[in-house]
Amino acid sequence: MAAPPSGKVLYEQDGVFIHPSCGKNDDQDNYISGVLRVIEKENEVIVDWRPQDDTLDTSNILCAGKDSSSVVEWTPAPKEKSSRGADRPNNYEAEWDMVTTVSFKKKPHSNGGATNHTNGESTWSFLFSLTDLKSIKQNKEGMGWSYLVFCLKDDVKLPALHFHHGDSKLFIKCLENHVVLRESPQDKLILLVNSQNKSLSQSFENLLDEPSYGLLQKWKKDPYTVTMGRFSKVTNYIFDSFRLSDPSTQRRPPSEMADFLNDAIPGLKINQQEEPGFEVITRLDLGEQPEVSRREPVSVEEWAKNMDSEGRILNVDYIKQSIFKGGLCHTLRKEAWKFLLGYFPWNSTKEERANLQKRKTDEYFRMKLQWKSVSEEQEKRNSRLRDYRSLIEKDVNRTDRTNKFYEGEDNPGLILLHDILMTYCMYDFDLGYVQGMSDLLSPVLYVMENEVDAFWCFVSYMDQMHQNFEEQMQGMKTQLIQLSTLLRLLDSGFCSYLESQDSGYLYFCFRWLLIRFKREFSFQDILRLWEVMWTGLPCQNFHLLLCCAILESEKQQIMEKQYGFNEILKHINELSMKIDVEYILCKAEAISMQMMDCKELPQAVSEILGIESSSVTPDSDAGEDESGTVLSCPTSLYQSISTPVIAANGTRDSTQQMSEMQSLAPA
DSSP: OOOOOSSEEEEEEEEEEEOTTTTSOOOGGGOEEEEEEEEEETTEEEEEEEESOOOSOSTTOEEOOSSGGGOOEEEEOHHHHTTOOTTSOOSHHHHHGGGGGEEEEOOOOTTSOOOOOOTTOOTTOEEEEGGGEEEEEEOOTTSSSEEEEEEETTSOBOOOEEESSSOTHHHHHHHHTTSOEEEOSSOTTEEEEOSOOHHHHHHHHHHHTSOOSOHHHHHHHOHHHHHHTTGGGOSHHHHHHTSOSSTTOOSOOHHHHHHHHHHHSTTOOOOGGGSTTOOOOOOOOOOOOOOOOEEOOBOHHHHHHTBOTTSOBSOHHHHHHHHHHHOBOHHHHHHHHHHHTTSSOTTOOHHHHHHHHHHHHHHHHHHHHHHHTOOHHHHHTOHHHHHHHHHHHHHHTTSSTTSTTTOSTTOHHHHHHHHHHHHHHHHTTTTOOOTTHHHHHHHHHHHHOOHHHHHHHHHHHHHHHGGGGSTTOHHHHHHHHHHHHHHHHHOHHHHHHHHHTTOTTOGGGHHHHHTTTTTTSOHHHHHHHHHHHTTOOSSTTHHHHHHHHHHHHHHHHHHHTTOOHHHHHHHHHTTTTOOOHHHHHHHHHHHHHHHHHOTTOOHHHHHHHTEEEOSOOTTSOTTSOTTSEEESSOHHHHHHOOOOEEOTTSOBOOOOOHHHHHHHSOO
């Protein structure tokens, strides 16, 4: 028997036969016995069948190499074309029966990945990569030996394989470890392979700097790696991967796209109108977006004026509102962030905070000692700790390396980044480390310039972000659904357009949500954006309104240029580092005001934003609360504060109501 390709054998079954004369003279003497294998080789999974009789010539081996373009094609021999009449039965064997009267012609290998064949292999031998597999046809149960027919992406059909010595189900189960198979809606005997397109696999090899069997498997196994690993490089590859192989089909049906994403993120249901228990969001007139301006950052002097002699914050609401409207001067961040993140209680005194830091310092170094004291021998028997350490070391070496705080070799900032993340694994060993967490820690450590303070601030931040990184991805599912709900209310027409382009799931916002826009804005802009979001104003889930603001800003270009699935993805990813943070903050705030002023706000939206319906009726006196809604936070403060502002044109607003400012600020 000819030797199989080198590699790790994942499945092997002998007694798998080809019946070359099936449909004509079913002579068992003509059956060709062979061995079917599934082999993992060079980061690719290959299905290989070869006969036990190795005396035949190798010139006509049917082979699908690494590139789907290398799949062989056959053309009927001229003298045989007219002889093959309509009386030929249209079944799985009849199509392959052409092999006796055709000549083979191999397409050129564009990537040098041609398979080398040794003398002695049969004309019936074949192998192909799973990335080239389109579908598998099975026979009905109880109809003799079970058989399978493979159809490749170029509509090449391979000979049926009959399992004389065993059931084909074990083989199918092996394949399901590497591809997603689902029944065809038209024929339950046909299993379709979801999204195993070679171009898609290649695109994610570029993204991750490691091989991939395809987006779906990578996404299901580790959605964070798929999303974080240079996601912006996905451009032209993905479009074809989500389309049917039939070139005449311009767009995959939304139902199939829904199946794909539901497989990728189990439980994700964006189209809420079709889901029982969801409120149908009808189109409402939200009115014009109000003009919003921003103020100057809170200064050290302004912060100090809001503290009493014991270091207690006097007017927390005023401080939060001021930070929301203008952010913080950089000098103040090291102190103020500890309050915003919940490390320091807002009502604590300076002495209480000093005692807290002392206790937290001791607690931190006790946890750090836990992993520091693990010997090499111990770590060999602790695979999870090894995996955490390996991933942390890999990510730390590529996190914000252009920032002076982390640039260069043997940078102390990198050492601190590594140590804090390792210690967090001791703090929350169940979650451990997931890619993307280094992006959340980096700005915090940059601001704190202190290992212990940065750790506890990071712990507080992770308390908010924890669900984003959990294995079940519940936080991400919820946010994508909520974002869709908000965007539909804001602009149902734009939502419908995205859905028509298979983009209604808004999964291109995954990275935005996962690490709170960390890779969409410059480092300094992220410091501003995060401290604004940490105030909790003007409503819950303000980050979702930021997403809406960005998408609404790009709506005109997307729709006017009639961007399709691939162009939308490419365009959104290319926004990275090009978004004006102050403009987007103004726009998101204006959207929040629109929604709070809506008197018929759907209950689903009210719950997302934390807005409670007001008792004010449409006939209420105009002098009362015109918004028709009240926030769970003090909206009267939000509406009445008048502070020095920077208008959209950058000029200072000279008409300040200083009396209102003085009534809010401490004496």
